[in-house]
Amino acid sequence: MKEFFNMGGYALYVWGSFGMTALLMLAEPLLVRSRRKATLRRVSILVRGKQAQRSASTSTNTSGDFK
Amino acid sequence: MSSNKFNWFKFSSPATFYPLAGKMVPWFSGIAVILIFIGLYMGFFVAPTDYKQGEGYRIIFVHVPASWMSMFIYLVMAFWAILGLVFNTRVSGMMVQALAPTGAMFTFLALWTGAFWGKPMWGTWWVWDARLTSELILFFLYIGYIALHSSIDDNRRADRASAILVLVGVVNIPIIYYSVKWWNTLHQGASVSVKSGSSMASTMLLAMLIMALGFWAYSIAVSLARVRSVILERERDTYWVSELAEIKR
Numbered sequence: 624m625k626e627f628f629n630m631g632g633y634a635l636y637v638w639g640s641f642g643m644t645a646l647l648m649l650a651e652p653l654l655v656r657s658r659r660k661a662t663l664r665r666v667s668i669l670v671r672g673k674q675a676q677r678s679a680s681t682s683t684n685t686s687g688d689f690k
Numbered sequence: 691m692s693s694n695k696f697n698w699f700k701f702s703s704p705a706t707f708y709p710l711a712g713k714m715v716p717w718f719s720g721i722a723v724i725l726i727f728i729g730l731y732m733g734f735f736v737a738p739t740d741y742k743q744g745e746g747y748r749i750i751f752v753h754v755p756a757s758w759m760s761m762f763i764y765l766v767m768a769f770w771a772i773l774g775l776v777f778n779t780r781v782s783g784m785m786v787q788a789l790a791p792t793g794a795m796f797t798f799l800a801l802w803t804g805a806f807w808g809k810p811m812w813g814t815w816w817v818w819d820a821r822l823t824s825e826l827i828l829f830f831l832y833i834g835y836i837a838l839h840s841s842i843d844d845n846r847r848a849d850r851a852s853a854i855l856v857l858v859g860v861v862n863i864p865i866i867y868y869s870v871k872w873w874n875t876l877h878q879g880a881s882v883s884v885k886s887g888s889s890m891a892s893t894m895l896l897a898m899l900i901m902a903l904g905f906w907a908y909s910i911a912v913s914l915a916r917v918r919s920v921i922l923e924r925e926r927d928t929y930w931v932s933e934l935a936e937i938k939r
Contacts, residue, residue, distance in 0.1 A: 627734075631745035636810045640803040644752045647795050648908065652719075655915045662919040663936055670932040 702779035704921045705930040711914040711921075718911035725904030732897035740894075749807040750894070754881065755902040757800035759909055760828060761863050763793035767835075768860045771853035781917075783849030784924065786856060787839060788917035792909050794832035800825055812876055820869040821877035824862060831859040845924050 630637040701707050733751035740747035767786045774782030804822065805815040816822065835852050842848035870879045881890055882898075890898070925931050932938075 630748070631739070633744065633746035633748075633810055636746055636806045637748050640749045640752055640806040643802050643806075644756065644799050647799060651792065651795060651912055652915070655912055655919070658919050659915070662922050666922050666926045666931065667937045667939070669926055670937055673927075674932070 699777075699779070702773075702777070702781050704780055704784065704925050705928075707781045708918055708921045711918050715911050715915045715918075718907045718914070722904050722907035722911055725900055725907060729897055729901035729904050732893065732900060737894045737897045738891060743811060746807070746810050749803055750881070751898055751901050753800065753803040753807055754898055755905040756796045756803060757825070758902055759905050760793060760797035760800045760825070761866060762906075763789050763796060763909060764828065764831070764856075764860070764863060767793065767856050771856040774849055775853050775857075780846075780924075781921075783845070783853070784917050784920045785913070786835075786849070786853065788913045788920050789909075790832055790836050790839075791916070792912050794829065794836065796905070796909070797825065797829040797832055801829065808876075817876055819875045819877055820873040821866065821875050824866040824869050827862055828859075828866060831855075831862060835859075 628634060628638075701710060729751065733748060737748070737751075739745055767789050770782045770785040770789070773779060774786065801822070804825075808817070809815050835855055838855055839848045839852040842851060869875060870877055882895065922931060922937075
């Protein structure tokens with residue numbers, strides 16, 4: 624076991640390479656997931672806001688011109 | 691007659707591409723996890739110790755797949771960039787946008803693992819060698835694409851301007867690939883080539899190829915997952931987005 628982690632004296636280089644690769648390839652999907660959550664939140668707020676605005680403007684539209 | 695043909699343009703519409711991408715993400719994620727797991731097992735426990743480089747050579751199992759992906763993703767970006775310029779399809783620009791961060795990450799990893807391999811074998815983290823320098827330029831091209839695209843507010847104009855940058859940068863890919871032939875470099879020649887086959891032990895080669903396929907599936911999964919966010923952001927004013935279950939909820 625100890626021998627395995629020692630990598631024949633190349634431990635720093637082998638684990639430095641695999642470690643950075645693992646770090647980035649685990650971090651990227653997490654970043655993509657958090658971006659998706661943020662996007663869903665933002666877009667649904669925008670869509671809801673627009674719908675609310677539309678229904679408000681049609682209900683208070685008493686000027687007679689239909690938009 | 692033409693109605694019998696499969697209409698590829700159907701998927702150039704964000705409204706049809708978005709659910710398709712969503713269906714493909716879990717499949718490619720699963721394939722990526724399985725292949726990378728098998729590749730790591732083979733790379734560490736099945737592949738023999740190298741007679742020259744000892745255990746240090748095992749860096750190859752991340753270095754080569756990451757380097758291949760760094761170049762391959764750029765070519766895929768160029769492919770989408772051409773489609774976008776020629777057919778003016780909206781999904782093309784979105785795909786280029788979604789691929790760039792993953793490509794930049796793999797380029798960084800190719801440079802990083804290369805440095806961690808160069809230090810014990812060549813005695814230096816970095817040299818201004820043709821292979822290393824052209825790969826660094828590839829990293830700058832990715833960064834340049836991302837910076838250029840985000841500096842233009844109008845997405846469609848950003849797509850077009852940055853597509854040209856991507857296409858001009860394609861000239862760098864054969865330079866990277868052939869750099870070890872064209873110049874005397876410290877970097878070793880190709881371990882696997884179409885003409886002369888492989889110069890590696892078969893289990894080493896197999897482990898490396900499995901890792902490469904795993905990275906490939908990973909890239910597809912991540913970029914398709916990312917393009918879904920890009921699509922939502924850029925199509926937020928459309929009716930189909932406002933009717934999505936995940937938006938209405």
